[in-house]
Amino acid sequence: MIGERVLVTGGAGYIGSNLVDALLDRGDHVTVLDDRSTGRIENLAGAIGRGATVHTADVVNADAVARVFAAARPSVVYHLAAQIDVRRAIEDPARDARINVAGTATVLEQTRRSGVERFVLASTGGAIYGDAAIVPTPETEPARPLSPYALSKAAAEHYVEYYALRHGLSAFVLRLANVYGPRQDPRGEAGVIARFCGAAADGREVTVFGDGHQTRDFVYVDDAVEAFVAAGEHRVGGCCNVATGRETSVLDLVRALDLPARFVPERPGEVRRSCLEAARAAELLGWHARTALHDGLAATLTSTAAETAQARGA
Template identity: 60%
Template sequence: MRSALVTGGAGFIGSHLVNALVEDGRRVTVLDDLSTGRWENLFGALNHGVRLTPGNVTDPHAVARALTAERPDTIYHLAAQIDVRHAVADPIHDAVVNLIGTLTLLQAAQRHGVRRFVLASTGGAIYGEADVLPTPESAEVRPASPYAASKAAAESYLDLYRTLFGLSTLSLRLSNVYGPRQNGAGEAGVVAMFCAAARAGHPVTVFGDGGQTRDFLYVDDVVRAFMAAGERPVTGCVNVATGRETTVLAVAQELGLRVRHAPERAGEVRRSCLDPSRAAAALGWAARVAFTDGLDRTLTSMAPATRRAPVASVAP
């Protein structure tokens, strides 16, 4: 039976990936310090033999314990500091978690004979204000925040370990992922925050005119991309996205939310949309879940009795 290590496996995307790996018959070890992840996300998986190793990816001893438990052939590295505001306020901590943590794992992967290393990277933040939309992987890397810079640096180390040591590595540049288990109070995830507001009957704050666009991708589609990435010998970086733009204001309208406008935030990317062509060609992957369907699933998971309210008028 093949085995895998999932860092950040108690988190939003990681726990969905763990479930998929278990359903595929894998032995799974999770490395998570539970600072943002929740063990409740793994409740079902733990009953099916998943091993939870508490610890941080920056701790070589915790990483070694996780790797010696089941001798995984694949590492899916999803543990990260993802709060952009925190990254701006404390870029050193952001770099320690996202860059040093990745390097710690890569070094351990090389020593323990890991076959495949897949990194959860970021798309829109790495490309910044791109010249071409949808943006292909060949576009210039323009980190728009310390968070994006740390992810870009982590990607470069994956390339280096592939070149120097022959470790098979791939960075998945994810667009804006949403779905059940995402934190509705966090900085990352406008869909989760808006769904939480819809559940509570609260208005939402939209910064600027709400015309900012994002490429929203449902979590089940992301998990399928990770599963494919673990199996195919694709290297470098691959966009995982829908290739379609949706405005922030459109999300609020779809949920029938009352909107309050606030001044535009400095440094925010105006338009973000990724070209998923390479994912289709190299991984045989394409997004399947329509945004309206994913939105319904997310809302239902947060409040089973909730139904969409009529579309609200939006204040100018």
């Protein structure tokens, strides 16, 4: 319903901030909760000017979360706050679990206490399914976590299922493929497309881990945002993949962006092939990916080059 009071955790991140913009565009009253450890307040500059309210808080801090809920009085909660770096999860699994498991439980409990009408969790498809037996992978495939990050997101999904069954919470899980697009920082926790576009903007070579034949399913951020909005509007339960159903290798990206590359040993805990079936999203939410990879890459490269030029000017 347009004009809802909504809360977006992790709303200063690149997916979250794009979601905030889309919700404002349709007339919703938006509150953002973000600890700003990886999210950037610059991503919300336009949103703040249009009336979005931003609270700096940690999703594990129950008192802080309660205060934000009391101020926002949301009818829909989009929970995107997470630790998403596989490497950091391997190095510090306790921190990963604290944010992704305890943080989700904290937000869910406050969602229940506040009588929120709808809860949507951002989860991960590629990491959840691991090295799946079926590619493209449907939601019926079992979880095969290969990293602490995948384990923590699987646990977060189980918490959502528990609150739906035990408390009757209307909730839905979006298992995201590899989302890319403008505002994704080419450093830190960035995905491969953001890193490669950053290298292209700087005129640098890129690092390819392994032989480069590993594949991913790349879905453009605007398409992913449309899935979140649809999940907030519908009242179906369960989960669905948010994906294109098409495999793209790392070498395909190197060629598409015409980048020089150096090859180093593959990293532990990474999936060899990842591509998700998206038929359930069409069935339950009426959603499908609309942006071709070529167009999404062009938009991301243009945005990254502009940000790089602005940073150099500063």
